[in-house]
Amino acid sequence: MAPSSPLSDLIHGFYSSVNEKELSRLEKLLSKDCIFQSSAYSKPLQGKRINQFFKELTEAMGTHVRFVIDEVYEGKELTTAATWHLEWNNQFIPLTKGCSFFKCSKDGDLLLIKEARVLVESPVKPGDLILGTLKRIISLFDKFPRVAGWYLRKHDVLLHYICIIYMFLRPVILPLFVYYTNQWVWLQLKLPQNILQMFIDYVWKLLLIIIKRLM
Numbered sequence: 560m561a562p563s564s565p566l567s568d569l570i571h572g573f574y575s576s577v578n579e580k581e582l583s584r585l586e587k588l589l590s591k592d593c594i595f596q597s598s599a600y601s602k603p604l605q606g607k608r609i610n611q612f613f614k615e616l617t618e619a620m621g622t623h624v625r626f627v628i629d630e631v632y633e634g635k636e637l638t639t640a641a642t643w644h645l646e647w648n649n650q651f652i653p654l655t656k657g658c659s660f661f662k663c664s665k666d667g668d669l670l671l672i673k674e675a676r677v678l679v680e681s682p683v684k685p686g687d688l689i690l691g692t693l694k695r696i697i698s699l700f701d702k703f704p705r706v707a708g709w710y711l712r713k714h715d716v717l718l719h720y721i722c723i724i725y726m727f728l729r730p731v732i733l734p735l736f737v738y739y740t741n742q743w744v745w746l747q748l749k750l751p752q753n754i755l756q757m758f759i760d761y762v763w764k765l766l767l768i769i770i771k772r773l774m
Contacts, residue, residue, distance in 0.1 A: 565670050566639045566663065567631045573672065574643065578625040580617040586610060590664055590671040597677045623648050637663040637670070656680040 569588065576585035595604040595612065604612055629642040638661065645655035662674040700707035 564633065566633050566637065569663065569670050569672065570631050570639055570641050570661065571628065574626045574628055574641075577613065577617060577620075580620075582610065582613060582617065585613060588672055590666065590673045593672060594674045595677075596675065598679055624652070637665070639663065654680055
């Protein structure tokens with residue numbers, strides 16, 4: 560754990576401002592060109608969008624939820640990182656662990672946050688299946704390099720259109736999503752790992768056939 564220092568004090572001040580909902584104090588800790596990146600958003604937040612985000616965040620936290628810093632680590636050239644979790648009435652909230660990386664800068668004697676990247680614990684725990692999924696995605700990229708290149712360059716555009724389509728189809732998609740999520744949980748609990756892997760392999764081969772016919 561890093562000892563008290565200007566960087567450590569800045570990070571503790573950042574999270575205490577969020578916990579106490581002191582948005583004006585929080586804003587003073589951010590540089591004017593601050594960039595905020597979160598795994599929950601496809602694009603970085605800047606300017607007024609950052610202020611809006613923290614306003615919505617503090618409102619969502621209510622009166623009993625707060626950030627608790629576990630560790631603060633300092634790097635070189637005014638960089639630091641913090642691991643944290645959320646608590647409700649001093650009780651740990653499951654699936655709320657996170658890690659934030661900060662780049663700071665000096666404005667005269669003031670030390671400010673110039674960039675923040677936030678990674679939040681995933682609620683899905685796929686275990687070893689994630690490696691198999693990664694292997695399949697890379698093989699798909701190798702089979703269809705032009706499609707892969709387009710996706711990697713334009714993934715935000717694709718996500719934008721997916722969100723638009725989802726908004727229109729939400730009344731239909733949401734019940735199906737809940738149903739298949741429950742089925743997936745049942746499969747994980749009931750089926751042996753090798754049979755589950757065979758099922759995933761079958762779905763993957765079916766997906767490849769569909770993509771080839773569309774090409």
